[in-house]
Amino acid sequence: MPVAPPCLRLGSQCTSLKVTLRIGSLTEGAASLDHEATWLLGHTGRITFRELWEGDGDLYAEATLHVRCRFLKQENGRQRCAAHGFTGQVKASTARSQPRQLGNDRFRVVDRRRMVERRFPAPAAPASTRKLPVVDNGNPCEGAPCKTADHTRGAACCRDLQVEIMCTPKEAWLESLVRSRLSPYLCKIEREGKFSLGAEVISACGYLEPGGVACTLHGRTRRDGRTAKPDLCFDWPPKGKGLHPGCVFAGKPAKADRSVHK
Secondary structure: OOOOOOOOOHHHHHEEEOOOOOOOHHHOOHHHHHHHHHHHHHHHOOEEEEEEEEEEEEEEEEEOOOOOOOOOOEEEEEEEEEEOOOOOOOOOOOOOOOOOOEOOEEEHHHHHOEEEEEEEOOOOOOOHHHOOOOOOOOOOOOOOOOOOOOOOOOOHHHHHEEEEEEEEEOOHHHHHHOOOOOOEEEEEEOOOOEEEEEEEEEEOOOOOOOOOOOEEEOOOOOOOOEEOOHHHEEEEOHHOOOOOOOOOOOOOOOOOEEEEOO
């Protein structure tokens, strides 16, 4: 059991947490960072994203993680802190509406390190949007029994992600709040170095088809020829690792020259 944060009362920290997320180094170039940022800011299920900014050679995003503290309990219509005994009312926290699909081939993506609206016409053969680049008979992820750690089934690799939370060892208050979040919605927290914590968050991607597992960006391209879909979504997991329970690719060797729909 983690040490409880040194809170003095119930508050917004009980149901959500404001953080700064690192996206990547500016040395990666604008094209690469656009993909990285589009991918990260696409996971809107439990994360509200705010402004993007640059500093110290990196690109960052301000965000709110809508994952409650594990010590917050519901009792008789009121909330109670199981660690400190505080009682009262705490407003529930949910991610605000952040549509990534706007209809009529319009999407919100990151371009030149800014969130913007862009139009990506559908590919000539609509059926191909539901296929893997290397599979000829449809998307094998359709109907696959994969699931995330909260036992939600389907499109698991599009509903959880690794994040880097900026937090130095001197920011003990923030680190204690991060480490007290409810697992598995925010878990596997490890110190990455002097400046950040690594963590896994369950937060569904906003580019998924409604009620499905296919990616609405799949097969679409930007004006400069880059894929609209983030390039890291085409990578096989390294050496077959990182596969979710029930993944259709489990047990199959990773191939560096192939891609998968994630």
